[in-house]
Amino acid sequence: MLISRATTADVVDLAQLLYVDTAGExxxxxxxxEFAAELGRWWAHRGDSHAAFVARSTDGEVVGMAWVAFVPRVPRVPRPRATGRLSADIQTVFVRSDHRGRGLGTALVEAAAEHATRHGAAHVTVHSSRRAVPVDERLGFASSPQLLRTTAPRT
Structure with a gap:
């Protein structure tokens, strides 16, 4: 298996994985x-803030993905030695069911987190499924009592 940064040439494969992840089929x-065209337009406007990584099988088929979104921490007040602050959020980690259990999800999260820190993110978060929490914890992610969130009420 090979983990690499996705390019626009991978948009159809990414769209297929997002379709399966969301729709279950x-x-x-x-x-x-149609969705790939929409995803391609979306990504073209967010190339500086979003990166995708793919897992390829030995025959080159894309079987997994992970996205990382960079979030500037503005309009936060600048601090000494920290006038520009950046965080990253790993999102939409997905591996096709017939390729799970081989460490691909782990490798995708590692690649996304390494990319984020290499590009200056001081904080990296990951949105985990219940099943992925132990994996993410083994990779060094931990719960934080200071990181709180709320969900907007559904109308």
């Missing part, structure tokens, strides 16, 4: 192509 070619 493989989309028909027309639906995936």
């Amino acid at each position: 493989v989309g028909d070619d027309e639906a995936v192509d």
Whole structure:
């Protein structure tokens, strides 16, 4: 297996994985192509703030992904030696069910986290599923009593 940074050439494969992750099934070619075009337009406007990583099988098929979003911590008041602050959030880690249990999710999260810190993120968070929490903890992620969140009420 190979983990690499995704490029625009991977948009259709990323769209297919997002379709499966969200809908729980493989989309028909027309639906995936339509979504891939939308994803490509979305990503073209966010190339500086979002990066994707893919896991490829030995035959080159994309079987997993992880996204990392960079979040500038503005309009936070500058601090001495910290006038520009950046955080990152790892999102949408997904590996096709027939390729799970081989360490691909771990490798994808590691690649995304390393990319984030290499590009200056002082903090990296990950949105985990219950099943992925032990994996993320083994990678050094930990719960924080200071990191709180709220969910907007559904209307």
